Amino acid sequence: MRVLIVEDEAFMAEAVRDGLRLEAIAADIAGDGDTALEMLAVNEYDVLVLDRDVPGPDGDEIARIVSQEPGGPRIIMVTAASRLDDKQAGFQSGADDYLTKPFAMRELVLRLRALERRRDVGRPPVVSSAGLRLDPFRREVYRDGRYVALTRKQFAVLQVLLNAQGGVVSAEQLLERAWDENADQFTNAVRITISALRKRLGEPSLIRTVMGVGYQIDDAASVDSDA
Template identity: 40%
Template sequence: MRLLVIEDERDLCEDIAKKLRLSGYEADICFDGEAALELLAVEKYDLVLLDLNLPKVDGMTVLRTLREHDQETGVLILSARSEISDKVDGLDAGANDYLSKPFHLEELEARVRSLTRRRFVQQDVCLRCGGLTFDTRSRTATADGQTLSLTRKESGILEYLLLNRGRPISQEELIEHVWDSSVDSFSNSIRVHISMLRKKLRAALGYDPIRNKIGQGYEIGADE
């Protein structure tokens, strides 16, 4: 699995690459947007970790240039810009995920695992967890062979939790990836949709696969 880390803070860039290499990834590094575009023109990467405030060529330009000819390579934005509008702009420009600075390297690695896992999941369109299956093409869910009647939001929540199985997902992250950006992270609407989804899963499976991780978010798993 080949990764490219594009970050102008050299110490941080090297720390990220070291962490990823210790986890078994191949990680190249560069420190400005111009060098990044040159590398991306001749090398193929599975995932790009992209800072936005780059010298020579800014990160958003790098992202848009990449997406003009490459829709497959995953992109994880790393940025000190933490406003919802910044995150929306990055995701709309073609990024797959957005991580605000400062961050812990452990969280960064978890995001990388999620994105690289998602790359392989796309080849196998069915996501599974115990007796629960979600078909990403037809966007239908079945529980022990029984087709579930889910709303669009419930399907989005379920798919994202399954894609990130083993990692708690906060309400803020659900907003970024499933919800409209104008929804407040403390909105009761989110909790209502999750509650209805859990009720349907419990009725079909005989247990609730979605667990509350206090202070962290929601995590999906098979019955223990």
């Protein structure tokens, strides 16, 4: 999951971003409405954590714009205002959920997971392929019935690969979906994570390298072992 946090209070925005990253949720920050719209135009996000009172186009206006786009991200509106009228206005502008400040990080994570499940209605909540079983809600992975302990980043990378349903995923796409906009495009993070993930999953290796293109889950398990 990739989230855009639209919040003009830098300390709070960074705290939320860091808390989401601990839950293997990639998160970017926009400090005002104009920046948020620019980032939405070039990046694909699953959910907006949208402060209603940001400068520039405010949260209500951003929500109206985003909600008009088919397939756009879900929206959690965040504000210090707790009156019913304020919540009604937020929902009418296109918000899917509403969270009042101050809030617990755990509650935000639960709401994000709930929106993710609603967004992916029609897709089985548990992804299975090549003997792998990945449960995104319980954050569990099994191979041939054997539990596989993964780090948060390894889990996120494997989820992207499995969701591709056998398709090839480039290193750039993995950086985009499992990391965030601050990831260095020239970093070895993808190669290192793929190598560690292969070791955790065991033999025969299920992650195939398509030279010069990217990576894919190989049902036949005939894999080039070099990352």
